[in-house]
Amino acid sequence: MSDLLPxxxxxxxxxxxxKLEVRVILFSLRDRQLQVLLAPAGENQAMDLxxxxxxxxxxxxSLEETASMCLVEYIGCREAYLEQLYTxxxxxxxxxSVVYYALIPGDIYPNKKHTPSQWFPVDTxxxxxxxxxxxxxxxxxxxxxxxxxxAVGFELLPDHFTLSELxxxxxxVLGEKLDKRNFxxxxxxxxxxxxxxxxxxxxxxxxxxxxxxxxxxxEVKARRLFP
Amino acid sequence: MSDLLPxxxxxxxxxxxxKLEVRVILFSLRDRQLQVLLAPAGENQAMDLxxxxxxxxxxxxSLEETASMCLVEYIGCREAYLEQLYTxxxxxxxxxSVVYYALIPGDIYPNKKHTPSQWFPVDTxxxxxxxxxxxxxxxxxxxxxxxxxxAVGFELLPDHFTLSELxxxxxxVLGEKLDKRNFxxxxxxxxxxxxxxxxxxxxxxxxxxxxxxxxxxxEVKARRLFP
DNA sequence: GCAAAAGTGTTCTTTCTACACCCATGC
DNA sequence: GCATGGGTGTAGAAAGAACACTTTTGC
Numbered sequence: 001m002s003d004l005l006p007x008x009x010x011x012x013x014x015x016x017x018x019k020l021e022v023r024v025i026l027f028s029l030r031d032r033q034l035q036v037l038l039a040p041a042g043e044n045q046a047m048d049l050x051x052x053x054x055x056x057x058x059x060x061x062s063l064e065e066t067a068s069m070c071l072v073e074y075i076g077c078r079e080a081y082l083e084q085l086y087t088x089x090x091x092x093x094x095x096x097s098v099v100y101y102a103l104i105p106g107d108i109y110p111n112k113k114h115t116p117s118q119w120f121p122v123d124t125x126x127x128x129x130x131x132x133x134x135x136x137x138x139x140x141x142x143x144x145x146x147x148x149x150x151a152v153g154f155e156l157l158p159d160h161f162t163l164s165e166l167x168x169x170x171x172x173v174l175g176e177k178l179d180k181r182n183f184x185x186x187x188x189x190x191x192x193x194x195x196x197x198x199x200x201x202x203x204x205x206x207x208x209x210x211x212x213x214x215x216x217x218x219e220v221k222a223r224r225l226f227p
Numbered sequence: 228m229s230d231l232l233p234x235x236x237x238x239x240x241x242x243x244x245x246k247l248e249v250r251v252i253l254f255s256l257r258d259r260q261l262q263v264l265l266a267p268a269g270e271n272q273a274m275d276l277x278x279x280x281x282x283x284x285x286x287x288x289s290l291e292e293t294a295s296m297c298l299v300e301y302i303g304c305r306e307a308y309l310e311q312l313y314t315x316x317x318x319x320x321x322x323x324s325v326v327y328y329a330l331i332p333g334d335i336y337p338n339k340k341h342t343p344s345q346w347f348p349v350d351t352x353x354x355x356x357x358x359x360x361x362x363x364x365x366x367x368x369x370x371x372x373x374x375x376x377x378a379v380g381f382e383l384l385p386d387h388f389t390l391s392e393l394x395x396x397x398x399x400v401l402g403e404k405l406d407k408r409n410f411x412x413x414x415x416x417x418x419x420x421x422x423x424x425x426x427x428x429x430x431x432x433x434x435x436x437x438x439x440x441x442x443x444x445x446e447v448k449a450r451r452l453f454p
Numbered sequence: 455g456c457a458a459a460a461g462t463g464t465t466c467t468t469t470c471t472a473c474a475c476c477c478a479t480g481c
Numbered sequence: 482g483c484a485t486g487g488g489t490g491t492a493g494a495a496a497g498a499a500c501a502c503t504t505t506t507g508c
Contacts, residue, residue: 204459431486
């Protein structure tokens with residue numbers, strides 16, 4: 001298990017049998033619920049044990065690249081909002097786990113792919129390995145908190161969306177009803193989304209479509225201000 | 228290569244030549260300035276290159292333990308406020324750096340120890356290796372932001388402190404003058420510090436001493452809500 | 455023309471901000 | 482008794498919360 005290493009000086013100090021992995025919490029809106037993608041963990045399917053998707057860190061990939069690769073691998077998604085959550089060290093198992101979370105536009109990626117992973121409502125997850133349930137709860141708290149002081153909610157929607165869709169997103173994630181007029185005022189004042197010339201027709205009066213201002217994305221990322 | 232595997236299979240894929248280190252940003256108030264502890268980085272002293280204190284992660288220590296050990300090693304300090312900041316991956320160097328920051332009560336630990344590390348004002352740090360200057364800036368932003376919505380400021384002070392000392396701490400870290408009455412109202416409403424029966428005598432009228440409520444510490448920690 | 459969702463302002467309440475004087479002690 | 486820092490309340494401004502009706506389309 002303790003692999004041998006080439007003998008320059010720095011290697012002497014390397015704690016070489018610590019495993020390093022990246023895990024990604026994929027959040028998405030499906031069936032009007034906030035859902036999370038989980039992968040089966042048990043050798044034995046009957047156990048019904050699940051885990052957060054992830055990969056060991058390859059020596060040629062950065063942490064964020066590894067996380068991005070997970071998105072591609074698990075749902076074929078490029079270019080989602082991705083943010084580092086926390087790094088957990090498991091002393092007993094010599095394992096370090098760098099955890100990210102991602103916001104996946106709902107209804108873009110199919111419910112099932114070739115992978116055996118599945119979406120679960122965040123409120124009713126299955127039994128998870130290790131401390132993954134705790135990590136999931138923490139991610140949820142962070143996501144909710146973040147929604148309250150930034151406008152990242154649109155990252156869960158397609159490129160173009162109506163204000164009602166955005167409000168619904170906030171309501172689902174935060175788990176509470178919001179006032180329509182106050183919501184619009186606040187979200188527009190935040191100045192990260194802008195109206196487009198297009199409308200969406202459906203039942204009732206057509207709604208104006210919005211999109212996020214491309215120049216505003218950096219700003220949202222920069223407010224990576226909490227633990 | 229990159230499928231996530233449970234249990235024993237994981238070992239096959241270990242990227243064993245990735246180095247894992249913990250760095251700690253030690254903040255402290257000295258000479259009425261916010262200062263940071265740095266360690267010399269150059270083999271050659273003339274270069275005057277510095278770095279954030281840190282250690283490679285030992286196989287038997289957790290990340291937080293490693294960070295705590297840095298505090299002991301560099302300034303002989305146990306029991307400081309310690310919070311994970313961010314984890315940086317350096318793909319080119321196969322290096323992963325888990326960075327914490329710590330708030331060290333000022334004037335408790337002497338300015339110099341047997342270690343060659345030194346305190347520098349955060350505004351005028353020396354030249355730092357790698358991206359350590361950037362990390363320091365990020366830590367500062369996080370600390371300032373955190374002070375605005377929590378009451379962690381007292382972690383930079385001794386066990387007992389006056390409200391004026393606490394206000395001064397906030398002013399130094401945030402870099403702006405605060406209104407005395409508003410400050411007191413806010414900090415008391417936050418409900419994390421409490422008056423003690425004691426007073427501190429000095430010049431002028433004696434000041435009541437406060438301390439943080441032991442049961443409130445968990446609460447502050449729990450608001451580890453930002454990236 | 456009616457069902458269904460979109461869109462739009464105002465009032466009240468709460469929170470934040472600005473501001474000045476008396477108090478207790480040491481010397 | 483005076484110099485020094487400690488301690489206290491209030492009024493105006495800004496921000497947030499509560500609230501109901503008109504508009505546009507498809508059927």
